Amino acid sequence: MRKVVLVTGASSGIGLALCKRLLAEDNELYLCLACRNTGKAEAVRATLLACYPTAEVTTVQVDVSNLQSVFEACKELKQRKAIHMFSTAEGLLTQQDRVTADGLQEVFATNIFGHFILIRELEPLLCHSYNPSQLIWTSSRNARKSNFSLEDIQHRKGQEPYSSSKYATDLLNVALNRHFNQQGLYSSVICPGTVLTNLTYGILPPFLWTLLMPVIWLLRFFANSFTLTPYNGTEALIWLFHQKPESLNPLIKYLSATTGFGSNYVTVEKMDIDEDTAERFYQNLLELEKRVRVNTTQKSDHQS
């Protein structure tokens, strides 16, 4: 049976590199590119199919920071009976935050909540104990417990929305395993390391990264997290793709790493998470889901 993989953020950076590596490993894959920009998605699809003509590559339009768009994408995916999975920074990395049209904090909506709704909507397709499904979240080494609060899960009041959203990703991963493993759905988290992508170019412009490169190459001999290229950053994703999800420890984060000589490998880190907080966060997400579903229905009724 063909494996089915859905990659969010497939139009560039780590998501795009992941698509290329997955097809290089399995050119019969059914790959669905979930992108907000259809033009970019089609261009990526054409490039991938030129190299892997036997693969089945489709696209679905989704802006994960916009819940209406997430619901529509799920509806379409269910209709197509296509499915499954994930992906859409580090130490220095922060993201500008603002409020979306759904009234949610954008970083929270993009990194966590849009994906949470995606999973909830696709539950019937993902949950079957006879054929396990695997969710893989691109978290970060920058997920910090101290930046997350159960009282402010969207991080409306803090200054570290990125780190908070990544810690929330780790919590959700633990809760999803607890609730869904028996139904054949398994979740894992990875960190791609520091990778030069549009995200990191948001911190420093490309020319500054180029100037810093000699120092970064040297640093690589002391810190294995400077993976630098999107290809290297996908190492942990590809490694997980080969594992039996049932055999993985949900409290472990898998980290892409690169040696000073440029070899890639995967290392692990025990996450600083307690299961009680993970469960309370999950219940908060279910509550928020109820509220946004009511709002989204009201909005659609109003528009029709």
Ligand SMILES: NC(=O)c1ccc[n+]([C@@H]2O[C@H](COP(=O)([O-])OP(=O)(O)OC[C@H]3O[C@@H](n4cnc5c(N)ncnc54)[C@H](OP(=O)(O)O)[C@@H]3O)[C@@H](O)[C@H]2O)c1
């Ligand atoms: N780069 C790093 O050093 C680093 C380190 C740790 C973790 N990560 C994580 O790795 C993941 C991928 O990041 P990257 O470095 O590859 O960044 P990137 O090159 O900026 O790629 C981000 C991707 O996400 C898509 N995207 C952003 N907002 C979206 C939305 N609202 N709806 C749908 N798609 C959206 C972008 O689509 P468009 O093409 O339409 O913009 C793009 O395909 C992120 O979760 C990031 O936090 C990265």
